Amino acid sequence: MAKSKKEKQTQHKKPPLRGMMDNVMEQFNNAADRIQLHPHIRKILSITNNEILVNFPVKMDNGDVEVFTGYRVQHNAALGPYKGGLRYHPTVDLDAARALAMWMTWKCSLAGLPYGGGKGGIKIDPSKFSETELERITRRFTYALADNIGPEHDIPAPDVNTNSQTMAWIADTYMSTRPPAQRTANQHIVTGKPEGSGGLEGRDRATGYGVYLTIIFWADKNDINLKGKKFIVQGFGNVGYWASHFLEKDGAKLVGVQDAFGSIQNEKGINVENLFQYTKTNKGSIVDFPNSQTVDHDDFFALDCDICIPAALGNQITKENAPHIKAKLIAEGANGPTNVDGEKILIDRGITIIPDILCNSGGVIASYFEWLQNRSGEIWHYDEVMEKLEKKLKGNFNKVFVYAVREGVDMRTAAFCIAIERVEKAYVQRGIFP
Numbered sequence: 532m533a534k535s536k537k538e539k540q541t542q543h544k545k546p547p548l549r550g551m552m553d554n555v556m557e558q559f560n561n562a563a564d565r566i567q568l569h570p571h572i573r574k575i576l577s578i579t580n581n582e583i584l585v586n587f588p589v590k591m592d593n594g595d596v597e598v599f600t601g602y603r604v605q606h607n608a609a610l611g612p613y614k615g616g617l618r619y620h621p622t623v624d625l626d627a628a629r630a631l632a633m634w635m636t637w638k639c640s641l642a643g644l645p646y647g648g649g650k651g652g653i654k655i656d657p658s659k660f661s662e663t664e665l666e667r668i669t670r671r672f673t674y675a676l677a678d679n680i681g682p683e684h685d686i687p688a689p690d691v692n693t694n695s696q697t698m699a700w701i702a703d704t705y706m707s708t709r710p711p712a713q714r715t716a717n718q719h720i721v722t723g724k725p726e727g728s729g730g731l732e733g734r735d736r737a738t739g740y741g742v743y744l745t746i747i748f749w750a751d752k753n754d755i756n757l758k759g760k761k762f763i764v765q766g767f768g769n770v771g772y773w774a775s776h777f778l779e780k781d782g783a784k785l786v787g788v789q790d791a792f793g794s795i796q797n798e799k800g801i802n803v804e805n806l807f808q809y810t811k812t813n814k815g816s817i818v819d820f821p822n823s824q825t826v827d828h829d830d831f832f833a834l835d836c837d838i839c840i841p842a843a844l845g846n847q848i849t850k851e852n853a854p855h856i857k858a859k860l861i862a863e864g865a866n867g868p869t870n871v872d873g874e875k876i877l878i879d880r881g882i883t884i885i886p887d888i889l890c891n892s893g894g895v896i897a898s899y900f901e902w903l904q905n906r907s908g909e910i911w912h913y914d915e916v917m918e919k920l921e922k923k924l925k926g927n928f929n930k931v932f933v934y935a936v937r938e939g940v941d942m943r944t945a946a947f948c949i950a951i952e953r954v955e956k957a958y959v960q961r962g963i964f965p
C-alpha cells in the first residue's frame with residue numbers, strides 16, 4: 532500500500548533501530564577481523580548452539596487460562612555450562628535472547644569463568660500480573676524448560692524484572708521435579724537466590740558494585756577524583772540503584788534518573804537512598820520525586836554530567852542521542868545499551884565506554900561464587916565475597932585496559948578480542964567432533 536507523505540517523513544526522521552543481533556554481530560566481526568579468527572571457528576561462533584522456545588499454559592487468578600511464550604537460547608559452551616539471566620519483558624524474543632546469549636559467552640570468557648553463554652525469558656509485562664500469577668508462570672516455565680536447563684548444563688540468573696524471589700521459585704520447582712535422591716543436590720540450578728535458600732551474601736548488589744568498581748578503576752587510570760562528579764543513570768532497578776548507591780557513598784552526585792515511567796533531574800543532586808525509598812511507595816517508579824524536575828524522555832541523555840550509566844535495556848544510545856551526550860564516560864551497566872552507530876559517534880567525540888561485557892560482569896562473577904559455594908557446601912561471608920569480586924574485576928579491567936593501550940583500540944574491541952581468543956583456544960585444543 533502506498534505511504535502518505537506524513538508516514539514517509541516520519542520514517543525518514545526515525546529509522547528503525549538496529550536489532551540487538553546486528554549490534555553484537557558487528558562487535559564480534561570487528562574483533563574477529565582484528566585477531567584473524569580462524570574462519571571455521573568464526574562460523575561456529577556466529578550462530579547459537581540451541582534455541583528453545585516453549586509455549587505453556589497457566590491458570591490466572593480469575594480462573595482463565597493464558598498461554599505464554601518463553602525462550603532459552605544457548606549460544607556456546609566451549610568453556611563450560613551455559614550461564615545467563617532470565618528476563619520478563621514485552622521485548623523478549625528470539626533476536627533479543629540470541630544477542631544477549633552471545634554477549635554472555637564473551638562476558639564469561641573475558642571474566643575467566645568456566646562458563647559459556649545463555650539467555651532467555653518470557654515475553655510478558657509482569658506489571659499486569661499478580662504475585663501469585665507470576666509464581667505460577669515462573670514455575671510452569673521452569674517445568675516447560677525441563678532438562679534444557681541444569682546445574683551443570685545451563686544455569687539461569689536474574690535479569691530485567693526477575694529477582695531473587697523468581698530464582699527461589701525456579702530452584703524449588705526444578706528440585707521438586709527431580710528424583711528424590713537428587714533434589715537437594717540441585718540447588719545450583721540458578722544463581723541469584725535469596726540468602727536463606729543457598730544465595731550468596733552480596734549477590735544482590737554485585738552487578739552495581741562491579742559497575743561502580745570499573746568506574747573507580749577508570750578514574751584511577753586517568754587521575755580523576757570522583758568526589759563531586761555528576762552522574763546520570765538510566766534504569767533504577769537492581770543495577771542502576773546499587774551503582775548509584777556506591778558512587779554516592781564515594782562523593783559523586785546523582786543528577787538525573789530515567790526509568791520505564793519517566794525521567795527526572797536535579798542539578799543540585801538527587802539523594803539515592805531517598806529516591807530508592809520513594810520508588811517503594813510509588814509502584815517502583817521515580818516519577819514526581821519531590822524536589823526534582825521532569826525531563827522529556829528524548830532529552831535525558833543530553834543532561835549535563837560527567838558519567839552516564841545506562842542500566843536498563845539495549846539499544847538506548849544511538850546516532851540520534853549520541854551527538855548530544857555531555858558525559859566523558861559511559862559505564863554500561865545494561866547489556867547492549869549502546870548500538871554500533873551511537874558508539875562510532877561517541878568514539879569520534881573522544882568519549883570513553885566501559886563496555887558491558889566488562890562493566891556489568893560483577894553479576895556473573897558473583898553468580899560463579901554462589902555456584903561454587905553451593906557445589907562445595909561452603910558458606911562465604913559478605914566481606915570475603917566483595918574482596919574476591921574486587922580482586923577479580925580489577926585483574927579483568929587491567930587486562931582490557933593494557934590491551935586497548937597496546938593495540939590502540941577502544942575498550943570494547945579489546946574486551947571482545949581477549950574474550951574471543953580464549954574461546955578460540957579451546958576449539959583449537961579440542962578440535963571439532965568427529
Ligand code: NAD
Binds near residue numbers: 843845865891892
Ligand atoms: P531491573 O528490572 O531490576 O531494573 C530495570 C530498570 O530499568 C527499572 O528501573 C525499569 O523501570 C527501567 N527501565 C525499563 N525499561 C526502560 C526504558 N524503556 N527506559 C528507561 N528505563 C527503563 O533490571 P536489572 O537487573 O537492573 O537489569 C538492568 C540491565 O542490567 C539489563 O540490561 C540487564 O541485562 C543488565 N544486567 C543485569 C544484571 C543483574 O545481575 N541483574 C547483570 C548484568 C547485566
